[in-house]
């Protein structure tokens with residue numbers, strides 16, 4: 013027996029464990045309607061892998077689990093096991109006995125499969141029974157429904173039965189698998205083709221980019237090798253320059269200190285001089301008092317002398333000759349003394365006067381020279397002041413020729429958002445006025461506004477008042493412009509480059525955007541020659557201006573020259589600043605000269621005064637000298653008249669010291685006068701010295717000022733050098749990630765000028781490369797690898813597809829042969845089976861499309877005895893069943909099927925046909941095992957054994973082996 017046993021538990025109406033053991037070839041299963049016979053049939057199909065809930069007569073797979081009845085609770089699990097004898101190895105497995113089990117749990121709804129109690133997949137079970145004839149479309153399980161549907165089915169729906177009989181299912185399955193594989197391959201191929209197309213699109217540009225990147229890297233490497241040395245050299249040069257500038261700053265500091273010391277020394281000196289002058293004044297005062305006193309004393313002595321002389325005169329008249337001679341001799345001595353004394357004093361005075369006159373002459377010529385110089389200096393000062401006034405006037409009344417600008421600026425307070433005119437907003441740094449003027453050009457007279465609305469309002473204002481035109485720069489739309497990083501670097505390495513024009517103006521921070529927009533990308537160069545050279549290097553992409561205001565425009569055109577009366581605001585401002593500076597110097601010069609002149613004039617005035625005083629004194633002394641001489645001569649005559657012949661008279665003594673005292677008083681007076689003169693001279697000298705010191709202090713202060721300015725410039729240049737140095741160091745660290753110390757060890761001994769040019773050349777070549785994708789080589793390699801990989805894959809897939817297609821062709825071939833052979837075999841059997849069952853007539857199978865064996869439908873052409881009905885559908889139900897049964901038996905004859913389960917297939921047949929049918933089954937018992945569900949005694953009579961299925965009141969099927977008679981009774985009893 014092929015199927016040895018069925019074990020059911022919880023399956024449909026078989027709530028309890030039920031075992032059907034098959035020990036005969038033809039087993040009948042009998043029982044009343046609804047007792048559960050077909051559930052056995054369902055159980056077999058279920059185990060063999062039935063997935064159609066509908067064909068299992070349920071709504072869900074868990075409907076196969078015993079659902080309970082009035083007296084029994086539902087169970088939670090259904091399990092059916094089929095036990096096969098596989099000694100003939102009909103099943104595709106090596107075991108002699110095979111147990112196939114399927115289980116389902118109500119809770120999870122999950123099914124489990126087992127082969128020989130080992131869990132397996134549904135697929136394994138389908139494989140196991142494939143081509144045994146036990147498949148779901150096979151003849152092994154035929155129901156009444158199948159039988160009646162067979163005749164009415166469409167020809168193509170009948171095909172499955174024959175395919176199953178021909179055993180092409182395995183090919184079909186394989187073909188299906190192959191087709192699925194082919195589909196997947198096809199899909200993969202499509203996907204691959206998409207990927208390859210996409211990669212193809214990327215690979216060529218990437219290849220170009222990778223080549224470009226390689227060129228870039230090569231140049232970059234070369235550049236790096238040279239530029240590190242160039243930057244090092246630049247750093248060293250900058251450091252040297254910085255050293256020099258710092259030394260200069262130090263020297264300036266030292267000079268400043270020297271000057272400051274000089275100033276303070278002179279200040280101290282002046283302090284001393286002033287103290288000395290005040291002391292001298294005090295002393296002169298004191299001497300003047302002394303002078304007055306001595307004059308008084310002289311007057312007193314003179315009076316006493318006159319009185320004495322009168323007394324002597326009277327005494328002489330009454331005296332004797334000897335007495336007289338003695339007295340006269342004494343008087344003569346006094347007179348001679350006085351005369352000599354006065355004469356000598358007069359001589360001294362004359363010498364003094366002479367000296368003073370010489371000094372006076374010298375002072376006069378000095379004054380004349382100083383006056384001339386002062387006059388010249390004043391003249392220049394006035395000329396400069398006049399020019400300053402004119403320029404001031406121009407500055408105070410700007411925009412005389414720009415009516416529109418003038419009108420807007422006059423109405424600035426009433427117009428919202430008008431911020432100023434460009435020429436007034438920016439103040440060029442010293443010496444950059446011409447350059448900035450040229451850089452701004454026409455924009456000098458543009459009006460800066462907050463935004464476009466403000467500009468619109470101003471334009472409306474100009475229109476309404478017909479006040480002219482003006483150009484406006486709304487701040488909100490201005491875009492900053494810069495010199496590109498690479499270009500900047502190129503500039504910094506060029507001779508004569510000073511910076512961008514924006515660096516040389518001062519303005520309020522709020523106007524920075526205007527500054528950057530107008531001047532950010534304008535380059536300032538020292539002269540036109542260097543400007544041309546730089547323009548060439550920059551490929552004429554920037555406006556370059558020189559300190560003289562000449563311009564090399566973008567594109568290379570040039571503007572230059574000089575205007576006679578340049579009234580551009582920047583020029584006016586420049587001249588005004590220069591004039592203010594000159595005026596300051598000139599004013600100082602004039603002041604200095606005037607001070608000098610005043611000092612000279614006062615000196616001369618003092619000299620004049622002294623001369624006059626000396627002349628007066630001399631004039632006063634002259635008559636005195638004359639009188640003294642006359643007196644002396646007179647006394648000499650008088651004495652000679654009375655004097656003895658031998659003048660042996662003893663030396664006359666000056667008895668009265670009045671004369672000496674008087675002479676001493678006069679000497680004292682002269683001495684005081686001399687002292688006063690000396691003091692005054694010293695006072696004057698000190699005054700001049702103080703003035704000279706003041707002049708020196710002023711001069712030193714001026715120089716100090718100059719030093720301070722110079723120091724500021726040096727500080728600016730130090731700051732610039734430091735910035736440049738910092739930039740160079742930064743370039744080293746950002747571009748090459750190197751410190752200077754490390755870079756210096758790599759520095760090569762190059763001709764720096766040539767190296768710089770090489771750097772420039774490489775830079776411009778690199779810049780000309782444009783955007784470089786440095787990841788391109790790697791990306792190219794990746795993409796190219798993927799491209800190669802996918803192309804190879806595509807070829808492999810195409811090869812696989814070719815193989816699948818050829819395998820499908822082979823399978824088709826095999827299926828056609830197998831199908832056709834089986835079909836022919838069945839067709840051969842059919843006629844015999846038909847005549848046997850119908851008792852005559854003829855029947856044959858027809859291929860609807862013999863050209864397409866793989867898909868053709870199958871028609872049946874039957875001719876029961878004595879009938880000429882062409883269309884199979886026109887036959888009666890019983891006839892249709894019988895025709896189907898004929899085909900069934902033909903198939904059984906054509907090929908062996910180990911197990912056939914017939915579920916009331918003969919229900920529609922009449923008694924005679926049932927018997928014929930039953931007997932026919934018996935013919936196959938040698939090859940096939942039959943399980944026949946039947947109600948018909950004729951069929952039962954041909955069975956070797958009969959199982960009766962009963963269902964008691966509790967709704968649970970039960971099984972019992974019965975004899976034929978009991979079986980008929982069971983069925984009949986059921987009918988009742």
Ligand SMILES: Nc1ncnc2c1ncn2[C@@H]1O[C@H](COP(=O)(O)OP(=O)(O)OP(=O)(O)O)[C@@H](O)[C@H]1O
Nearest residue numbers: 024025044045046047048049050051075077078079
């Ligand atoms: N899940 C289930 N739980 C309990 N009983 C079930 C279940 N499924 C089906 N049944 C019962 O099984 C019976 C139907 O069995 P079956 O169709 O095998 O009868 P039968 O003997 O073939 O009848 P007939 O001779 O009319 O063809 C019904 O009474 C039905 O109530």
